[in-house]
Amino acid sequence: MKLDFKNVEGGICAAKGYKASGTYCGIKKSANDTPDTKHKNDICLFASDAECNTAAVYTQNKVKGAPLLVTKANLEKTGGKSKAVIANSKNANTCNADGVEKAEKMCELVADEMGIAKEEVLVASTGVIGQVLPIEPIEAAVPTLVKELGYGKNLEAATAIMTTDTVKKEAAVQFTIGGNTCTIGGMAKGSGMIHPNMATTLNFITTDCAISAELLQKALSEIVKITYNCLSVDGDTSTNDMVLLMANSLAGNDEITSDGEEFEIFKSALCEVMATLTKMLAKDGEGATKLIVGSVRTAPDVETATTVAKSIVCSNLLKCAIFGEDANWGRILCAIGYADAEFDINKVNVEIMSEYGCIKVCENGAGVDFSEDKAAEILKSDEITINVDLNCGERCATAWGCDLTYDYVKINGDYRT
Amino acid sequence: MKLDFKNVEGGICAAKGYKASGTYCGIKKSANDTPDTKHKNDICLFASDAECNTAAVYTQNKVKGAPLLVTKANLEKTGGKSKAVIANSKNANTCNADGVEKAEKMCELVADEMGIAKEEVLVASTGVIGQVLPIEPIEAAVPTLVKELGYGKNLEAATAIMTTDTVKKEAAVQFTIGGNTCTIGGMAKGSGMIHPNMATTLNFITTDCAISAELLQKALSEIVKITYNCLSVDGDTSTNDMVLLMANSLAGNDEITSDGEEFEIFKSALCEVMATLTKMLAKDGEGATKLIVGSVRTAPDVETATTVAKSIVCSNLLKCAIFGEDANWGRILCAIGYADAEFDINKVNVEIMSEYGCIKVCENGAGVDFSEDKAAEILKSDEITINVDLNCGERCATAWGCDLTYDYVKINGDYRT
Numbered sequence: 113m114k115l116d117f118k119n120v121e122g123g124i125c126a127a128k129g130y131k132a133s134g135t136y137c138g139i140k141k142s143a144n145d146t147p148d149t150k151h152k153n154d155i156c157l158f159a160s161d162a163e164c165n166t167a168a169v170y171t172q173n174k175v176k177g178a179p180l181l182v183t184k185a186n187l188e189k190t191g192g193k194s195k196a197v198i199a200n201s202k203n204a205n206t207c208n209a210d211g212v213e214k215a216e217k218m219c220e221l222v223a224d225e226m227g228i229a230k231e232e233v234l235v236a237s238t239g240v241i242g243q244v245l246p247i248e249p250i251e252a253a254v255p256t257l258v259k260e261l262g263y264g265k266n267l268e269a270a271t272a273i274m275t276t277d278t279v280k281k282e283a284a285v286q287f288t289i290g291g292n293t294c295t296i297g298g299m300a301k302g303s304g305m306i307h308p309n310m311a312t313t314l315n316f317i318t319t320d321c322a323i324s325a326e327l328l329q330k331a332l333s334e335i336v337k338i339t340y341n342c343l344s345v346d347g348d349t350s351t352n353d354m355v356l357l358m359a360n361s362l363a364g365n366d367e368i369t370s371d372g373e374e375f376e377i378f379k380s381a382l383c384e385v386m387a388t389l390t391k392m393l394a395k396d397g398e399g400a401t402k403l404i405v406g407s408v409r410t411a412p413d414v415e416t417a418t419t420v421a422k423s424i425v426c427s428n429l430l431k432c433a434i435f436g437e438d439a440n441w442g443r444i445l446c447a448i449g450y451a452d453a454e455f456d457i458n459k460v461n462v463e464i465m466s467e468y469g470c471i472k473v474c475e476n477g478a479g480v481d482f483s484e485d486k487a488a489e490i491l492k493s494d495e496i497t498i499n500v501d502l503n504c505g506e507r508c509a510t511a512w513g514c515d516l517t518y519d520y521v522k523i524n525g526d527y528r529t
Numbered sequence: 530m531k532l533d534f535k536n537v538e539g540g541i542c543a544a545k546g547y548k549a550s551g552t553y554c555g556i557k558k559s560a561n562d563t564p565d566t567k568h569k570n571d572i573c574l575f576a577s578d579a580e581c582n583t584a585a586v587y588t589q590n591k592v593k594g595a596p597l598l599v600t601k602a603n604l605e606k607t608g609g610k611s612k613a614v615i616a617n618s619k620n621a622n623t624c625n626a627d628g629v630e631k632a633e634k635m636c637e638l639v640a641d642e643m644g645i646a647k648e649e650v651l652v653a654s655t656g657v658i659g660q661v662l663p664i665e666p667i668e669a670a671v672p673t674l675v676k677e678l679g680y681g682k683n684l685e686a687a688t689a690i691m692t693t694d695t696v697k698k699e700a701a702v703q704f705t706i707g708g709n710t711c712t713i714g715g716m717a718k719g720s721g722m723i724h725p726n727m728a729t730t731l732n733f734i735t736t737d738c739a740i741s742a743e744l745l746q747k748a749l750s751e752i753v754k755i756t757y758n759c760l761s762v763d764g765d766t767s768t769n770d771m772v773l774l775m776a777n778s779l780a781g782n783d784e785i786t787s788d789g790e791e792f793e794i795f796k797s798a799l800c801e802v803m804a805t806l807t808k809m810l811a812k813d814g815e816g817a818t819k820l821i822v823g824s825v826r827t828a829p830d831v832e833t834a835t836t837v838a839k840s841i842v843c844s845n846l847l848k849c850a851i852f853g854e855d856a857n858w859g860r861i862l863c864a865i866g867y868a869d870a871e872f873d874i875n876k877v878n879v880e881i882m883s884e885y886g887c888i889k890v891c892e893n894g895a896g897v898d899f900s901e902d903k904a905a906e907i908l909k910s911d912e913i914t915i916n917v918d919l920n921c922g923e924r925c926a927t928a929w930g931c932d933l934t935y936d937y938v939k940i941n942g943d944y945r946t
Binding site: 172173174175204206207208209240241242243351428429432433435436438440441442443445446448449450451455457474477478479516517518520521522523524525 | 589590591592621623624625626657658659660768845846849850852853855857858859860862863865866867868872874891894895896933934935937938939940941942
């Protein structure tokens with residue numbers, strides 16, 4: 113099977129037939145706002161020219177944001193079809209008595225303005241939990257959002273969903289199915305309250321590839337496991353996590369309706385987009401200065417490899433050591449040791465790697481001599497990979513995380529105010 | 530049953546017949562040490578005048594420090610009897626090829642000097658993982674340690690096991706069994722790499738109460754579950770965690786050999802000592818400025834209550850919010866929501882409490898209006914309790930943690946050097 117991807121620009125507007133818009137409406141308006149104040153976008157809309165098969169995965173937190181409940185209900189009503197998504201930052205609309213009512217209202221406003229059914233509109237929110245969402249600024253903004261919808265305006269949307277993110281996160285790839293060029297593009301927001309065990313953070317992915325609803329969901333569920341669910345910034349599983357994957361069939365390919373080569377190509381392209389976004393989310397974790405990649409090899413099965421890889425990138429002590437550029441490999445072995453998986457710790461080898469080189473720090477579960485100077489040089493990189501060989505099988509897995517810094521504490525010590 | 534405890538001084542020397550000593554031997558000697566340099570103790574010894582029944586629990590990390598392996602082996606050889614314990618800080622003697630040999634040597638040195646069997650000596654180490662333990666300074670120090678053994682010298686030992694601890698941790702209580710005054714005393718070290726799911730950190734507890742080996746282990750295993758195993762500083766389960774509980778029978782009571790009132794009194798006294806040490810460990814967590822107590826009530830069972838309580842005190846986001854004195858209750862609900870337990874999130878009530886007052890912030894899973902000024906006042910305290918009512922049963926549990934601060938990052942960004 114030939115996997116021939118081309119990375120392209122355009123995020124959620126990279127695929128055919130998707131328009132976007134974004135604006136500032138003042139969801140968290142401060143007292144000293146003036147007409148001249150420049151604000152970053154806090155609300156966005158994107159829509160497909162044709163009806164989309166839509167797959168979704170949601171947080172596994174028992175506390176679920178109202179927008180998730182409404183999106184889920186709408187997809188149930190339409191049998192997995194959708195045409196537009198409205199999303200806001202600055203307020204999660206979660207744990208509010210009127211949350212569902214407000215989230216439904218957001219869909220209704222868009223539907224009325226666009227002349228589509230309200231169930232065809234999906235909704236997502238991110239921001240502070242437990243503060244009442246003001247609907248008036250959204251009501252005022254929707255006509256503008258609909259009027260401004262345009263091809264190639266992905267950036268307007270990608271910036272609107274940013275919270276403590278320092279960079280916007282977009283990715284897109286092109287590939288060929290049956291002679292037709294297909295595109296998958298996506299955007300995501302981070303960067304705190306991010307931890308495996310769900311579909312982390314807000315993620316929107318669009319494609320023009322024709323693919324059945326069933327296979328679309330299958331692809332998303334499979335790829336989430338090895339991408340977003342292997343990501344941790346701080347061990348906190350958010351209440352509003354959601355990944356939406358929309359497919360509008362405008363690429364012209366014959367619909368993919370069964371397992372086989374074309375489905376594999378689609379999944380590989382989807383994985384490329386989702387893995388790229390995952391890495392971006394980890395690298396832009398709150399306060400982070402370094403990406404940490406946990407790469408576990410020679411495991412007896414993928415579950416074991418994944419558990420160990422996640423355990424490494426979730427260790428607060430290791431995250432601090434990486435921030436301090438300290439080759440404290442004992443903490444790596446400690447994190448491997450408390451991972452909830454079965455393997456022989458006395459067979460474990462560990463390497464620390466970056467673009468500046470690679471050193472073995474541990475062999476058969478015990479330390480080996482290494483050059484601290486060389487380690488210090490490797491650790492200067494902003495992307496550090498921890499290679500772990502369990503030496504008891506042939507499977508592997510990767511997890512992504514980031515260092516724990518003063519700025520993480522600063523950002524989260526005073527987030528609401 | 531009358532529970533009549535008296536808190537007393539004396540730590541591990543509070544009970545009859547226990548001597549201790551401590552000294553600086555230079556396990557991590559720096560190049561610029563001079564004869565005049567004043568160092569804190571880095572090694573200690575304590576011993577009982579009579580043979581002790583000895584109970585122990587160890588880390589559940591797959592990586593186990595060599596001292597644990599040797600202590601466990603010695604207790605197996607003697608059938609749970611011991612007379613002395615040697616413990617050092619500054620080096621964990623873990624993941625070293627010669628670790629077991631060195632740990633055995635430490636026991637042997639003490640045994641030879643004291644004229645007892647080497648299997649009657651137990652050993653514990655704490656400090657950096659994966660650095661070869663220098664045996665020479667220990668060899669040189671043992672004669673001094675044995676010569677200096679004395680009643681009431683608990684402080685010499687309690688300071689020797691401190692690593693990043695800022696205060697020594699000791700507790701002791703007196704109680705009456707069959708008309709005889711019995712004492713249980715203990716010491717512990719923190720303050721990083723601390724997380725439930727084991728017998729956290731180094732903890733040594735001594736008693737003069739006569740109690741069978743079997744019941745001693747039963748009491749320790751039960752009380753560990755509701756004290757040390759409900760403690761988290763940073764989510765990292767150490768490789769060297771160990772709790773040793775020694776009973777030398779010198780109080781003169783008839784040996785406790787069966788369940789019943791006397792065993793319950795003993796367990797309550799043990800719980801008092803272990804809970805006090807647990808709280809001290811949490812409060813002195815690395816970089817901590819505040820103790821966080823997660824108190825879960827009205828749960829269907831203790832496991833559910835414990836899981837939810839631990840989830841609260843382990844949340845990095847909540848830990849940062851408490852550091853910032855921010856009443857960000859959404860993070861509390863988020864942490865409750867991702868706890869791996871079954872209950873109805875829509876029945877959950879949450880209060881934030883300290884000696885400055887108590888406010889309800891969440892009722893039936895949704896936010897309620899509260900005074901931010903009042904919340905700010907409550908959060909000024911250095912002991913914050915989060916009260917959670919699940920409203921689906923009658924069981925409760927408590928977990929202990931601490932805030933996440935700049936200093937945690939600072940301490941752990943550069944621990945080895």
